[in-house]
Amino acid sequence: MIELIAQVIVAGILLGGVFALIASGLNIIFGVVRIINFAHGELVMLGMYATFFLHSIWGIDPYLSILAVAPALFLVGVIVQRLVIQPILDASAISKIFATVGLSLVLMNFALILFGGDFRSVRTSYSDSTIGIGPINVNIPRLIAFVVALVLFAGLYSLLRYTFIGKAFQAVAEDRSTAQLMGIRVERLYLLAFGLGAALAGVAGALLMPFATVYPTVGISYTLIAFVVVVLGGLGNMTGTLLGGLIIGLTDSFSATFLSPSLSTATYFVLFVVVLLVRPSGLFGKGKGTEEVGLR
């Protein structure tokens, strides 16, 4: 029994790391630009496809391909921000929702047309390798994704805390107009934020490929998970996203193993709702006011 629990904890933590990774980009976009980006999962999907093609055409290892995928997705993010989001920043909330829902549909069908509906995966020599820690089996690619997630989060945290850009992000997240009055070039910052968010989604995609499957509509479930994690942890808070991811991952893993695998999603949603009832701005949110999401 102890072994089972230990295995479940390990599985939950690794899963949570993956969730946090997917959510990291959304945290930046949601936290800074205050846009409900319904297309976030599709950005991950694009990262996954890019990784897949780099691997199947040129044999590039998924981890190596991050060097190409991250900048490519950064560019995609900047373009999306400039062409889709920027024009409607002051428009009604409805327009903003429509815009990213529309973007999501466009990207999904674009992928369907370009790549077909087939399910693609990457098989590397280490895809199915496990490392045994006592009686616990740990899948190596998932472990790597987890470790990279930790490193990324450490980096993002430092960015937000110790750099000028990071402080500018936080300022804009707190109050856009005042930040503008203080001389911050908000539009430029938004481009950077969306680009960074998209790049992070791309990195998540690359790290997922050794053990996940990509198909045009894979983004739908990723978007949902990303939102839950980000809101649970508190908008704009990096530690919050990481911990939120881990909590969701552990909840998923435990409820799936000890209740029923088909109840795992329901369980973490219940948890999510309960947390929001008690703390609407999320576990580590900055408190009242920061939970507003650009619908104004």
Place this chain on the structure above:
Amino acid sequence: MRAVTRREFLRASGAGLASAALLGVVGCGGQQGGTGGGPIRIGALYPVSGVLALLGEESFRGADIARRQRNNNGGIAGSEIEYVRADVPEPNVARSEAERLVSQERLQLLIGTYSSTLALTASEVAARRGVNYFELGAISDEFTDRGYDTVYRTNPPAREFAASQVRFIEEWLASQLGKKPSEFRLAIAHEDSDYGTSVAQDIRNEADPVGLNIVSVEPYDAEASDLTPVVLRVKKSNPDTVIAVSYAQDAILLSRQAQQQDLGAPIFGTGGGHSLQTFIDTVGEAGDGVFNVDFTQYEVNKQFTPGLQEFVDSYKQAYDSDPKSGHSLANFFGANIVFDILEEAKGSLESDRVGKAVNAYTVKQGTTATGWGVDFDENGQNTSAQPFVMQWRDGNLVTVYPEEAAVMEPKLVGSSG
């Protein structure tokens, strides 16, 4: 800007969702049919966008090859066959498209759809209007259990899949594992939508009379990122075999994680993801020896499936690739049956005449491209179609049971024994 009221938000979200659904309909309307009383116009409802696109398109291809072949051979009662296509990515679109084809295009015969949820909705429309509907690929039992007059199905239903699996276990697998059927421990891991749930129920219904012991049933979300909990729970129940009812990504994930967690028992797929080439390509060695039951696939005794090779050649010529799954073949078979029935009815699409032709029409097993026979029961279900058992061996999905259709003997493969 003033704050958004809840009413506005709800209205907007509703509008947003409605437009998204509408995009599906408007963006891909069917083609206009021919003019005059000339061609025989048949509505073809298949999902070619959205989540079901891959196999929806594959299914349509089979039906289309049948149409072209038949037209080359003189059509039906001298008239050319024409398809009026409709893309049906979701159930509400299936309903609205079926309505459109029946009321605006005035079609009297519809075929489709690959997916049970789509089939159920589209056929309801047909049944209500007294229009003929032939399902060529969806397997949910409920479809024909409803007993609608003008609704028929050419392919085997889910319970036949379960029956084949149980028969195979009873006649071969149990003894190979050194167990009597009454001692046999069976676990079921199934994706939790209508497909997986209904097949799982069928398996239980077929297994009980034979005495197989169902030691665990684990429903899971097909899109889950991690199936370790499923594997752990199944492993805990100590099964001799795990029957899996999965789509593509979960079939892959299940096999990989089963290997990572040392599941130890052979996996028996039930069509879906376990029949796809991408399954074995991704999973590699961990997939060798996995059993499967599904529509007729391409490594099968060709003596039992005359016309199969010609079908594959036509497919390659038309689409520049090998068939992606047995769905195209099943739809090819089904469309041909429909054409034969219409020929019997002298080209009439009128439901009484079609109904009579359906009742009069029988075909022996082993004489068609799928090896299936034809014999419709009072619910419109073809009872002479039987899914074969296959096994993944060295990267190929080979038919291993029943003997008349097999190309290889089944074998327990190392890692799963």
